[in-house]
Amino acid sequence: xxxxxxxxxxxxSALIKCLIFVAVLGISVCGxxxxxxxxxxxxxxxxxxxxxxxxxxxxxxxxxxxxYMEVLPYTSHQDTYRCSINVLLxxxxxxxxxxxxxSIHYKAHNYATGVWEYRESxxxxxxxxxxxxxxxxxxxxTATDAANNAYTAASRAKTSADTAAINATNAYNAANNAYTAAxxxxxxxxxxxxxxxxxxxxxxxxxxxxxALAAVNNIQTILSENFSAITSLKLQGLNGATVTRNNSFxxxxxxxxxxxxxxICNGPSNPVISISDNIITLNNISIPGAYTVTxxxxxxxxxxxxxxxxxxx
Numbered sequence: 001x002x003x004x005x006x007x008x009x010x011x012x013s014a015l016i017k018c019l020i021f022v023a024v025l026g027i028s029v030c031g032x033x034x035x036x037x038x039x040x041x042x043x044x045x046x047x048x049x050x051x052x053x054x055x056x057x058x059x060x061x062x063x064x065x066x067x068y069m070e071v072l073p074y075t076s077h078q079d080t081y082r083c084s085i086n087v088l089l090x091x092x093x094x095x096x097x098x099x100x101x102x103s104i105h106y107k108a109h110n111y112a113t114g115v116w117e118y119r120e121s122x123x124x125x126x127x128x129x130x131x132x133x134x135x136x137x138x139x140x141x142t143a144t145d146a147a148n149n150a151y152t153a154a155s156r157a158k159t160s161a162d163t164a165a166i167n168a169t170n171a172y173n174a175a176n177n178a179y180t181a182a183x184x185x186x187x188x189x190x191x192x193x194x195x196x197x198x199x200x201x202x203x204x205x206x207x208x209x210x211x212a213l214a215a216v217n218n219i220q221t222i223l224s225e226n227f228s229a230i231t232s233l234k235l236q237g238l239n240g241a242t243v244t245r246n247n248s249f250x251x252x253x254x255x256x257x258x259x260x261x262x263x264i265c266n267g268p269s270n271p272v273i274s275i276s277d278n279i280i281t282l283n284n285i286s287i288p289g290a291y292t293v294t295x296x297x298x299x300x301x302x303x304x305x306x307x308x309x310x311x312x313x
Contacts, residue, residue, distance in 0.1 A: 038073060039091035040131040042098055045084045046123065052106040054078050059087050059100030059125070060313060062242060065135075066094060069290065069311055076102075087125075091133035099243060099313060100125045152305055167219040174212035178205055229302030230256060235295055236308070243311045244285070251280040251293060251308060259297040267291030267312075288312045 059072040077084045083104065089096050101124045108119050194201075238250040249271075253261050255278075263273050263280045268289040271282035280295060294307045 038088035039133065040089050040129075042087040042089065042127065042129055043084070044087070044125060045082060047081050048083060048104060048106055048121075049081060049108075051080060052078055052083055052104050054083055054085075055103035055105055055120070057085065057100065057102035059098060060243075060311070061089050062097040062099065062311065064095045064097055064128075064242070067309065072098065072100075074100075089129075089131065091131045092135045093131060093133045094135060095128065095130045097243070098125060098127045098129065148305075148307065156303070164219050167215055171212055171215035171219065174208060174215050178209040178212055229299045230259065230297055230304040232256070233295070233297045233304045233306045235293075235306050237310055238279075241310070243313060245313055247285050248281060248283045249285060249291070249310055249312070250282075251295070251310075253278045253280060253295050253297065255297045255304070256299065259299045261295055261297055263293055263295045265291055265293045285312050 054076050057074060057076065059074055060069055061072040062069045072087050072089050074085055074087045076086075085102065087098060087100070089098070101122055104121050104123060106119060106121070107116050109115075110117050196204075232255060234254040236252055236254075238252060241249070251263075261275055261278065261280065263275060265271055265273060265282060267285075268287035268291075269285060271285045271291070274281050274283070280293065282291070282293065285291065288311075290309055290311055292307055292309045294305060296303055296305045
């Protein structure tokens with residue numbers, strides 16, 4: 001038993017090398033992605049009296065299939081009463097959410113003063129379309145998820161292996177102490193230097209052997225807790241949301257019962273994070289852009305992490 005425990009460091013080293021290789025392989029796959037050219041047109045047309053003129057416009061495309069966002073190009077045209085906008089997006093067979101707005105300048109008659117006035121209004125767009133084409137390349141969302149899962153698994157395995165190595169060393173030392181005490185008990189009927197009988201030395205040897213057994217059982221318990229306690233963690237925006245125009249955003253976390261959650265956020269600003277049960281709420285989101293929230297579920301000595309990205313426009 002002592003020999004097997006002494007070799008646990010080699011097993012731990014081999015396990016860590018294998019898992020780190022898997023993590024690096026997953027991260028390398030994440031970097032490969034083919035972006036397709038815009039070849040699908042979403043057409044908008046509306047009428048406004050007063051010789052309208054289109055002003056500044058912006059359109060965002062959120063690829064809900066693969067989890068990324070880009071600014072979409074567009075063309076526009078207006079005549080006396082009608083305005084037309086063609087928004088261009090990739091014909092990749094993916095589901096896209098189109099969010100945009102355009103400012104409109106026009107003339108209107110003020111019946112109270114009898115004067116023609118120049119006015120400005122804004123028209124907003126929010127549509128979801130699935131393009132008929134076929135996606136080519138690698139999904140950045142799928143590759144990123146695989147790399148993150150591999151990295152998380154490798155980190156958890158390293159932590160558990162380090163703990164197991166410490167306990168294995170303790171068990172090895174306890175077993176050696178038990179062996180030494182047993183030899184002492186066998187060699188002496190009375191130890192004048194210790195003033196102990198053979199029966200007393202034998203009892204001490206038994207106690208040290210029990211300590212060694214307890215250390216081995218502790219290793220098994222720690223490995224069981226760290227590898228099987230939490231098996232899944234799912235994150236999604238409240239009501240499936242991925243974009244917010246407000247200064248707040250809520251995330252629903254789903255995992256096993258009894259876990260607690262912590263969260264951190266990376267983005268253009270630093271939102272205030274509050275957590276109630278499995279609902280993570282971010283407030284004071286002041287700057288538009290992409291925000292990535294990393295949530296950690298903790299149960300005893302085990303933990304699991306997942307990330308979600310949303311957009312403030």
